[in-house]
Amino acid sequence: MTGIAVLGTGRIGRMHAENIAAHPRARLAGVYDIHGPSAQEVARKLGVTQFDSVEAVLGSDDVDAVLIASSTATHADLIEQAVAAGKAILCEKPIDLSLDRVNACAAKIAGSQLPIMLGFVRRLDSGHAGVRRAIESGRIGDLHQVIITSRDPGMAPDAYIEVSGGIFRDMTIHDFDMARFILGEEVTEVSATGSRLVDPALMERCDDYDTVTVVLKTASGKQAIINNSRRAVYGYDQRVEAFGSAGMAISDNHALDHVRLYGEGFTDRAAALKDFFIERYDEAFAAEIDAFVDAVEQGKPVPISFEDGRQALILAEAAIRSAAEGRTVKTAEIG
Amino acid sequence: MTGIAVLGTGRIGRMHAENIAAHPRARLAGVYDIHGPSAQEVARKLGVTQFDSVEAVLGSDDVDAVLIASSTATHADLIEQAVAAGKAILCEKPIDLSLDRVNACAAKIAGSQLPIMLGFVRRLDSGHAGVRRAIESGRIGDLHQVIITSRDPGMAPDAYIEVSGGIFRDMTIHDFDMARFILGEEVTEVSATGSRLVDPALMERCDDYDTVTVVLKTASGKQAIINNSRRAVYGYDQRVEAFGSAGMAISDNHALDHVRLYGEGFTDRAAALKDFFIERYDEAFAAEIDAFVDAVEQGKPVPISFEDGRQALILAEAAIRSAAEGRTVKTAEIG
Amino acid sequence: MTGIAVLGTGRIGRMHAENIAAHPRARLAGVYDIHGPSAQEVARKLGVTQFDSVEAVLGSDDVDAVLIASSTATHADLIEQAVAAGKAILCEKPIDLSLDRVNACAAKIAGSQLPIMLGFVRRLDSGHAGVRRAIESGRIGDLHQVIITSRDPGMAPDAYIEVSGGIFRDMTIHDFDMARFILGEEVTEVSATGSRLVDPALMERCDDYDTVTVVLKTASGKQAIINNSRRAVYGYDQRVEAFGSAGMAISDNHALDHVRLYGEGFTDRAAALKDFFIERYDEAFAAEIDAFVDAVEQGKPVPISFEDGRQALILAEAAIRSAAEGRTVKTAEIG
Amino acid sequence: MTGIAVLGTGRIGRMHAENIAAHPRARLAGVYDIHGPSAQEVARKLGVTQFDSVEAVLGSDDVDAVLIASSTATHADLIEQAVAAGKAILCEKPIDLSLDRVNACAAKIAGSQLPIMLGFVRRLDSGHAGVRRAIESGRIGDLHQVIITSRDPGMAPDAYIEVSGGIFRDMTIHDFDMARFILGEEVTEVSATGSRLVDPALMERCDDYDTVTVVLKTASGKQAIINNSRRAVYGYDQRVEAFGSAGMAISDNHALDHVRLYGEGFTDRAAALKDFFIERYDEAFAAEIDAFVDAVEQGKPVPISFEDGRQALILAEAAIRSAAEGRTVKTAEIG
Known part of the structure; x- marks a missing residue:
C-alpha cells in the first residue's frame, strides 16, 4: 500500500x-x-x-x-x-x-x-485515450487533423479568473496537453486568437479572453485546432476528434443520463452534459491514482511527466504571444 | 417508355x-x-x-x-x-x-x-430493405426477433376510420407485410391485443382499436413484434429492428432535418419526424415505379406480389380473431 | 452507520x-x-x-x-x-x-x-427512473405503450439454466418488475410466447426458452411489450421505451466508452455495450444501498417492496401458463 | 414559366x-x-x-x-x-x-x-439554413464560435487540381461563404495554415495544400474555424456548428441510409456519408432553382449575390496570404 x-x-x-x-x-x-x-x-x-x-x-x-x-x-x-x-x-x-x-x-x-507525474487527467479518460489507441492501432491511418472542443459550463468566479494567469495558461493548458497526446508529435507552430464575448468587462479588466481558438502544427504538417469558451450553457463540453487518412475517431460528450425525450416538434432530446470536471472525469481521476500507484510501487513510467507539464506551458506562452502579435509563433522562439 | x-x-x-x-x-x-x-x-x-x-x-x-x-x-x-x-x-x-x-x-x-404488383411501398425503403439485406448477407447471423414500430403522426378523419376495415386491415397490414419481408419465413401463429387510448369514443363507436400490439411466430420459432398507434405527436414513427445470433440491424427514423440543438438543460435535440408517408417514403415511392417499370419492360419479377397482399390480409384476419378471442390464432385456421 | x-x-x-x-x-x-x-x-x-x-x-x-x-x-x-x-x-x-x-x-x-426491500435494482437506474419521472411529470402525457428490450450478453452456464426456474422466473422477472414500475398500474392480462433459438438442445432438455416475447395489459388498456434473448453478441442490451399521448421517453443503452469510429464504408460506430449487470447497473447497485440505508435509518419507505417481488412472480406464472396454453392469461387466474 | x-x-x-x-x-x-x-x-x-x-x-x-x-x-x-x-x-x-x-x-x-445569383448552394441546405435560422430566432443567444468541417470524399483528378486556383479559392471558397452566412457579420481577420498530407507530391508540384485550417474573426470578436481535407475515406463530411451564449446548433452529416448495425464488439454503426455534392446537396440544388425562379418571376432578392461571391474570394485571398506569410491578415489589406 x-x-x-x-x-x-x-x-x-x-x-x-x-x-x-x-x-x-x-x-x-x-x-x-x-x-x-x-x-x-x-x-x-x-x-x-x-x-x-x-x-x-x-x-x-x-x-x-x-x-x-x-x-x-x-x-x-x-x-x-x-x-x-x-x-x-x-x-x-x-x-x-x-x-x-x-x-x-x-x-x-x-x-x-x-516518479513525478503531472495531473493532466484527461489523458486517462477512456474516450480520449480510446482515440489515441485508435491512432496507435492504425485504425484511422496517418493522422492529419485534430479538433479539440473544450468549453467550461460556466464562468469561474472573478477572483479565480484574476489570478488564473489567463485562459491559455489556465484552461487551454489542458487542451495543449491533449493536443500533444493525440498528435504524438511535437508542435512547432502556434497561431492563436482570443475574444471577449462571455464577460467582456471582466476580460477587459484582466486583459484576458473568454473565447479562444488555437491552431497548432507539427513539423510533418499535422494540424490541431483547439476551441475554448468559458461558458457553455448546456454543460461541460469535452470532445476530441482525430481525422486521418483511413478514418476518424471521436471522443464524444457525456450527458447526465441516457434518457431521450420526444415531444411535439422534436425528437431524441438528451440531457445536459455532465457538469463539471469532477463528475465528467471521475473515472479518469481514479485511473490517475491507479497509474501513480503503479509508478510508485512497480516503477512503471508515469503516463504524464514533468516535461509534459513544461511543454504545455511552452504552447501557452506561444499562444499568448501569437494572439498578441497576430502572427504564427514558432515554439522554438519560446523558452 | x-x-x-x-x-x-x-x-x-x-x-x-x-x-x-x-x-x-x-x-x-x-x-x-x-x-x-x-x-x-x-x-x-x-x-x-x-x-x-x-x-x-x-x-x-x-x-x-x-x-x-x-x-x-x-x-x-x-x-x-x-x-x-x-x-x-x-x-x-x-x-x-x-x-x-x-x-x-x-x-x-x-x-x-x-406483372401484378402490390403497393407495400415500405419494402422499397432503403432503410428497411437495408435491414433485409443485412440478414441475407449473414451480417446478423440467424434471425431471432423482429420489432416493428409503426405509429401514425395523427388520427385519420373519423370518416376514414369508419370505413377503414379496422386498424389491423388498414394500418397494421403494412407491418404484417414488413414482418413477412424481414422474417423471410411464413408466420404460423398470431397473437394480438388492442386498446382504445387515443380516441376512445370513436374507437368504441367503430368497434376498433387505436393502439395495438401483435406478436407473430414462424414455424422455426422466429418472433416478430408489431406495435402501432394512431397518433405519435412527434411525427411518423417508422422503425424496424432485426435481432439475430450474430448482431442486430435497425432501420431508424427520419427527422425533418439534420439539425441538433443544445440549450440550457438539454443537448442533441433533433427535429420532429417526417410527417407523413408521402414525405417519409418519397424515395421508396419512386423506387416502386422503378421496380414496376422493370417488371413491365424487362419481365423482372415484381418485388411485391398479389400473394403478398393476400398473406398480409390473412395475418390481419388472424390478428382480429386473436384480439377478439384472447388466444393465439394459427394462420392455418384462416382462409 | x-x-x-x-x-x-x-x-x-x-x-x-x-x-x-x-x-x-x-x-x-x-x-x-x-x-x-x-x-x-x-x-x-x-x-x-x-x-x-x-x-x-x-x-x-x-x-x-x-x-x-x-x-x-x-x-x-x-x-x-x-x-x-x-x-x-x-x-x-x-x-x-x-x-x-x-x-x-x-x-x-x-x-x-x-424495512423489507427487494433487489430489483433496475428501478434505481438513472435512465429507467428518468423515464418513470418523465411520465410522472406529464412530459409524455398519458402513457399508452411500454417496450422493454432486455437481452443478456451470453448464455449462462448450463448448470445455472437448469436450476433457474425457467427464463420467465429467472430473467424476465426483472422486466415484469420494470413493466409494473413504468406502467404505474397493475397488469391484468398476460400473453407470452417462447422460442428455442440460441441453444435449442439445452432448452429442449430444460423445457425452457431462450427467446421470449411477453405482452402485458392493464385494466385501462396500457400495453407493455417485453422481449428477451439469452444472448446478444454486442453486449448487455437494456432499453426501456415509454410512449404516450404527448411524447416518448427512452432509456437507452450504455456503450463501453464514448468513442465513435469512422472508416471506409462506415461512420459513427460505437463500442460494444457494457457487459454485464454489475458493470451496467453499477450506479444503481450503489443507489440501492443508499435507498436501503435511508429506509433503515430514516424510516423512509423502501422503493421496492416484498409485494413487488410477489407481483413480478405472479406475472411470471401467468406468462408460463400463457406460453404453454397459447392464450391470454388473466392475472386474476393466478394465485 | x-x-x-x-x-x-x-x-x-x-x-x-x-x-x-x-x-x-x-x-x-x-x-x-x-x-x-x-x-x-x-x-x-x-x-x-x-x-x-x-x-x-x-x-x-x-x-x-x-x-x-x-x-x-x-x-x-x-x-x-x-x-x-x-x-x-x-x-x-x-x-x-x-x-x-x-x-x-x-x-x-x-x-x-x-437578378444575379451566385451558386453557393450550401446556404440552401435545410440543415445549414436551419442553423442560421436557430441563430436568427435567438435559440442560441449571441453567436460566439462557428466550426465548419468540410472534407471531400476523395482527391479530384490531378488535372482538376492543377487548374483549380488552389484549395482556398476552389474548395474553401464554399466554407468562406458558409462562414459569412452563419456569422451574419463581415470577417475582418483571417489566419490560415495548410499542409500536404493526402498527396504530398501533387501538392508540391502545384504549390498547393490538401489539408487546411482557417480561422476567421469579425469586428465584434466572433470566431469561425474552417477545416478542410481533400479526402475523407468515410464520405463527404459536411458539418456546421454554431455556438452561442444560450446554446448550440449543429447541422450534422447525411449518411447514405438510416440503417444501424450491431455486432460482436460494436454497436450503432452507420453507413458511409453521401458521396458527393450532387447527392448530399440534392435538395439544396432544387431549392436553388426555386429561389432563382422566385427572383426572376417575383422580383424577390436573390439569397446569394454577386457581392457574396466577391467577398468569399477576398477571404480566399486573405487566407492565401496568411498561409504564405504566417500571420493574421486583415481583410482590409485585400482588394
Whole structure:
C-alpha cells in the first residue's frame, strides 16, 4: 500500500483524498492545507492525520508520495521540496504560471529517479485515450487533423479568473496537453486568437479572453485546432476528434443520463452534459491514482511527466504571444 | 417508355401520377377518377389525358399498365378487369377488406403472366430493405426477433376510420407485410391485443382499436413484434429492428432535418419526424415505379406480389380473431 | 452507520459487500456463506467478520440489517428468520421460484414494520427512473405503450439454466418488475410466447426458452411489450421505451466508452455495450444501498417492496401458463 | 414559366439542366457547351434545344435567364455578356480566380437591376439554413464560435487540381461563404495554415495544400474555424456548428441510409456519408432553382449575390496570404 499525503484540500484536493482513501492499493497518509480548518474537515471525515506543516508531511515515514493540489504558486516549491525529501509526486496542473520558474524547477530536480507525474487527467479518460489507441492501432491511418472542443459550463468566479494567469495558461493548458497526446508529435507552430464575448468587462479588466481558438502544427504538417469558451450553457463540453487518412475517431460528450425525450416538434432530446470536471472525469481521476500507484510501487513510467507539464506551458506562452502579435509563433522562439 | 394510367386521383393517386410523369422510363398515359373534377385537375396540371371511364382506360392502346389508387372497395374488380384487358397492374394496398373476395380474385386471375404488383411501398425503403439485406448477407447471423414500430403522426378523419376495415386491415397490414419481408419465413401463429387510448369514443363507436400490439411466430420459432398507434405527436414513427445470433440491424427514423440543438438543460435535440408517408417514403415511392417499370419492360419479377397482399390480409384476419378471442390464432385456421 | 451483514458471497454478494463497505452511511457488519472459503476470502479482503452460521449473523447486535444474496431456494427462509430476529432485509430477486412459498412467506411476515426491500435494482437506474419521472411529470402525457428490450450478453452456464426456474422466473422477472414500475398500474392480462433459438438442445432438455416475447395489459388498456434473448453478441442490451399521448421517453443503452469510429464504408460506430449487470447497473447497485440505508435509518419507505417481488412472480406464472396454453392469461387466474 | 438556358453541360451543368426541366415553374430553354457533343447529349435526353453559340443563347427570346456552369475562366465574361443581353443570371462559384477580374466585372455590371445569383448552394441546405435560422430566432443567444468541417470524399483528378486556383479559392471558397452566412457579420481577420498530407507530391508540384485550417474573426470578436481535407475515406463530411451564449446548433452529416448495425464488439454503426455534392446537396440544388425562379418571376432578392461571391474570394485571398506569410491578415489589406 502506497502512503500518499494530499497537500491542499480545496475542492480538487478533497476529491483526490477521497479517491486515494477508496483505492485498493493506496493509503491516504494524511492531509495538509495552509488553511487549517479545511484540512481538519477532510482529515476528520476520512479518519486520517492532519499534518500541521509541509515539513511534517515530508518528514513522515508514513508518507511515500505527495499529491500536490495546493494553489498554483506553491507547486514548483513543493515539487522541489518533495524531491529533496525523496517523495514521489503527483502534481496538479500547471507546474507554474512562469516558464522561467518551471525551467528552474526542472534544472533543480534533474536526475531525480522519483516518479513525478503531472495531473493532466484527461489523458486517462477512456474516450480520449480510446482515440489515441485508435491512432496507435492504425485504425484511422496517418493522422492529419485534430479538433479539440473544450468549453467550461460556466464562468469561474472573478477572483479565480484574476489570478488564473489567463485562459491559455489556465484552461487551454489542458487542451495543449491533449493536443500533444493525440498528435504524438511535437508542435512547432502556434497561431492563436482570443475574444471577449462571455464577460467582456471582466476580460477587459484582466486583459484576458473568454473565447479562444488555437491552431497548432507539427513539423510533418499535422494540424490541431483547439476551441475554448468559458461558458457553455448546456454543460461541460469535452470532445476530441482525430481525422486521418483511413478514418476518424471521436471522443464524444457525456450527458447526465441516457434518457431521450420526444415531444411535439422534436425528437431524441438528451440531457445536459455532465457538469463539471469532477463528475465528467471521475473515472479518469481514479485511473490517475491507479497509474501513480503503479509508478510508485512497480516503477512503471508515469503516463504524464514533468516535461509534459513544461511543454504545455511552452504552447501557452506561444499562444499568448501569437494572439498578441497576430502572427504564427514558432515554439522554438519560446523558452 | 411504359405507358401507365392512374386510376384514382386522391392524395396518393396524385403523388403516383407525378412520380410516373417524372420517371425517365415511364409515361403517364392518363388519369381517371370517378369524381371527374379531381382527375381533371391532375390531368391539366400534368398535361395528360383525362379518361372518362375505366373502360376507356383499359381499352386504350396507349395504356400498358394501370396503377390502382382508387378506393379499396374497387381494387379487386379493377384488378380483374385489368387482367382481362391485358394490362400490367400496380395496386395500392389492401386488395380488399374481405379475404373471401381476395381469394375469389386470386382464382379469377390465376395463370395470368401479367406483372401484378402490390403497393407495400415500405419494402422499397432503403432503410428497411437495408435491414433485409443485412440478414441475407449473414451480417446478423440467424434471425431471432423482429420489432416493428409503426405509429401514425395523427388520427385519420373519423370518416376514414369508419370505413377503414379496422386498424389491423388498414394500418397494421403494412407491418404484417414488413414482418413477412424481414422474417423471410411464413408466420404460423398470431397473437394480438388492442386498446382504445387515443380516441376512445370513436374507437368504441367503430368497434376498433387505436393502439395495438401483435406478436407473430414462424414455424422455426422466429418472433416478430408489431406495435402501432394512431397518433405519435412527434411525427411518423417508422422503425424496424432485426435481432439475430450474430448482431442486430435497425432501420431508424427520419427527422425533418439534420439539425441538433443544445440549450440550457438539454443537448442533441433533433427535429420532429417526417410527417407523413408521402414525405417519409418519397424515395421508396419512386423506387416502386422503378421496380414496376422493370417488371413491365424487362419481365423482372415484381418485388411485391398479389400473394403478398393476400398473406398480409390473412395475418390481419388472424390478428382480429386473436384480439377478439384472447388466444393465439394459427394462420392455418384462416382462409 | 447501519450495520449490514451479507448472506451469500457469490459474485453478486461480493459486489454488495464492497458497495456496503464503501458506503458513507453503511458499515459492513460481516459476511456469511454456506461455502466457508468463499466468505473467508471476502471477509479477509474487506477486513470484516466472517460469521459461521446464519444464527450467528442474526444473533449479532452488530447487525442491523441483512442483505440476502444466497441461492434462491434459501431466500424465503432467510427472510422469515431475519424478520423473526428483527433485522431489516434487502433481498435479491426472486423471493422464491414458487408462488405458494412466497405467499406463505408473506403470510408469516405480515404485520412486520421492518424495512423489507427487494433487489430489483433496475428501478434505481438513472435512465429507467428518468423515464418513470418523465411520465410522472406529464412530459409524455398519458402513457399508452411500454417496450422493454432486455437481452443478456451470453448464455449462462448450463448448470445455472437448469436450476433457474425457467427464463420467465429467472430473467424476465426483472422486466415484469420494470413493466409494473413504468406502467404505474397493475397488469391484468398476460400473453407470452417462447422460442428455442440460441441453444435449442439445452432448452429442449430444460423445457425452457431462450427467446421470449411477453405482452402485458392493464385494466385501462396500457400495453407493455417485453422481449428477451439469452444472448446478444454486442453486449448487455437494456432499453426501456415509454410512449404516450404527448411524447416518448427512452432509456437507452450504455456503450463501453464514448468513442465513435469512422472508416471506409462506415461512420459513427460505437463500442460494444457494457457487459454485464454489475458493470451496467453499477450506479444503481450503489443507489440501492443508499435507498436501503435511508429506509433503515430514516424510516423512509423502501422503493421496492416484498409485494413487488410477489407481483413480478405472479406475472411470471401467468406468462408460463400463457406460453404453454397459447392464450391470454388473466392475472386474476393466478394465485 | 421562366425559360432558363444552361451554359456548360459538364457534370454540374447536366444536373442543373435536369433540375430545371423537372421544376414546376421553370422551363429548360436549351443548353450550350463549347464541347458540342456534351451539349447534344443533354439536349437529346431532355428534349430541348442545343444552342450553337453563347450569342444564340443570349439572343433568344425564349431565354429569360442563364445558368452559368461552364469553366471558371468563362464566368466573368458570360456574366457581363448576359447582363448586357438583359438576362437574369445564376452563376456557379467562383466568379473568377482573380479578384481583380471580379472587381472589374462588378464595375461593369454595376447598376444592373437584373437578378444575379451566385451558386453557393450550401446556404440552401435545410440543415445549414436551419442553423442560421436557430441563430436568427435567438435559440442560441449571441453567436460566439462557428466550426465548419468540410472534407471531400476523395482527391479530384490531378488535372482538376492543377487548374483549380488552389484549395482556398476552389474548395474553401464554399466554407468562406458558409462562414459569412452563419456569422451574419463581415470577417475582418483571417489566419490560415495548410499542409500536404493526402498527396504530398501533387501538392508540391502545384504549390498547393490538401489539408487546411482557417480561422476567421469579425469586428465584434466572433470566431469561425474552417477545416478542410481533400479526402475523407468515410464520405463527404459536411458539418456546421454554431455556438452561442444560450446554446448550440449543429447541422450534422447525411449518411447514405438510416440503417444501424450491431455486432460482436460494436454497436450503432452507420453507413458511409453521401458521396458527393450532387447527392448530399440534392435538395439544396432544387431549392436553388426555386429561389432563382422566385427572383426572376417575383422580383424577390436573390439569397446569394454577386457581392457574396466577391467577398468569399477576398477571404480566399486573405487566407492565401496568411498561409504564405504566417500571420493574421486583415481583410482590409485585400482588394
